[in-house]
Amino acid sequence: MSNFLFKEESVNDSLTAKAKKNKVWRILVIDDDESVHQVTRLVLADANIEHRNLEIISAYSSIEAREILLKDDTFCMAFVDVVMETDHAGLELVEWIRNTLKNQAIRLILRTGQAGSAPEAKVIKEFDINDYKEKTDFTASKMNTTVYASIRAYRDIMTIQRSLDAFKQLIKATHDLLKINQFKPFGSAALEHLLTLMDVDSSALYIARSQLEYDETSSNLIIACTGKYVSESDSLETSDISSDVKRLIQKAFDNKKHYFTDEIFVGYYETSDNSVSVLYIEFEDDAEHFKANLAELFATNVALILDSLSKQHEIEKTQKELLYIVGEAIEARSKETGSHVHRVALICELLAKKLQLSEAFINAIRLAAPLHDIGKVIIPVNLLHKPGKLDDNEWEIMKTHADAGFQLLSKSKTSVSKLGARLAHYHHENWDGSGYPDGLIGEEIPLEARIMAIADVFDALGSTRCYKEKWSNIEIKAFLIEQRGKKFEAKLIDVFMENYDEFCQIRLLNPDDSAF
DSSP states (O other): OOOOOEEOOOOOHHHHTOOOOOOEEEEEEEOSOHHHHHHHHHHTTTOEETTEEEEEEEESSHHHHHHHHHHOOOEEEEEEESOSSSTTHHHHHHHIIIIISOOOSSEEEEEESOGGGSOHHHHHHHSOOSEEEEGGGOOHHHHHHHHHHHHHHHHHHHHHHHHHHHHHHHHHHHTTTTSGGGHHHHHHHHHHHHHHHTTOOEEEEEEEEEOOTTOOOOEEEEEEEEGGGOOSOOBTTTSOOOHHHHHHHHHHHHHTOEEEOSSEEEEEEEEETTEEEEEEEEESSOOTTOOHHHHHHHHHHHHHHHHHHHHHHHHHHHHHHHHHHHHHHHHHHTTOOSSHHHHHHHHHHHHHHHTTOOHHHHHHHHHHGGGTTGGGGGSOHHHHTOOSOOOHHHHHHHHHHHHHHHHHHTTOOSHHHHHHHHHHHHTTOOTTSOOSSSOOOGGGSOHHHHHHHHHHHHHHHTSOBTTBOOOOHHHHHHHHHHTBTTTBOHHHHHHHHHTHHHHHHHHHHSOTTOOO
């Protein structure tokens, strides 16, 4: 439950004294008669609509109006004279605005002093205008009424448009919602959608803090940001957000309370025993339409989703590390210590990416790769440590590790373990059918095993083993090319060679004494 009690706390003076932006409603007057411009300015001089003043911009021809509108799309409405350069210049301008400029938001009010040249019924029917006024009957009172109605209509159209844009962002972000590293775009889109629906112009931050009883570390993660606070940083501490804002957020965490002024809203929420969050909103205009209960609904639900994803991510991370540990333990038993299994996983991942395989496949082969030699647990240590060449009988025993690994992993029902079983079973098969244990040929060999065959040999040749010295990158490259179409699939070798330096970089960045 969130502690939703508003306290009249003083906030930092520099934020409290911040002046609101001087926003205005911009109106374009298009008429070749100077007196019309003067009268319009006089009538609307003191108007204030939705807490904004009016700014009148003048254009004295349809050509000048087009030039202005091409450069500026912030006008909420326009008064358009019908007869200017030609008898139908205004009507042609209306068609250009709607059909060529594609501006459907601006409210267009047609004004004419020659009603006979543009009959009202015909014009209203055939042209996309919002009102039709005869100048002789357009009193100050009617002008004010028209302006109020047009601006409110424009405001509602823009609110709908912003809401639609935010909803599109939300749908796009939802596609990747289950990826913890893609949560920020979802949170930001959801927050933007919320503020748009409330018709609140603001910049906002949503910060989550999670701390487990058995882990003393905690951090303030930015999981949603809008407006001027949009940032690539995921951490509040390392972001370039002002120290004043950071202090206010920290104050909410420390005091476990909300703060609400005309300029800012800082909400504190507890979503679970070990997860709390703060929503910071800085209003750029008035906060008249802000709904604190909707903000609470957003904060608690987004935080719960994040908490669930974080736990899922922690489990996946633990599984990944355990797979590496198991793989390293197998390699250590063979005196092939270091980061071989980690490098092989990275090499398989990179090659799968270069082959433009699915993201699901890429993630799975990265996780399963450390298990490719798990069958070596059944091989006697004296064979694993033998410095010289194995005799025929010893070699037959060594080859059994492929099937043993398959038998161990195939009992699992998880997709990663099943993939690992195929890697263990088939990664010694050769493209030309000369491999083991089944002598498969070409595409009979699973793709993941064809990828692993290259990754395993590439890294093994570049490492010192009890039975051989380390090869140079040039020697390895020559061997791989020589085995193209024999031991390895030609297409995969071609892709590997095109990106050879990147694969060599993996070995360079992950030496045998490095930790995963």
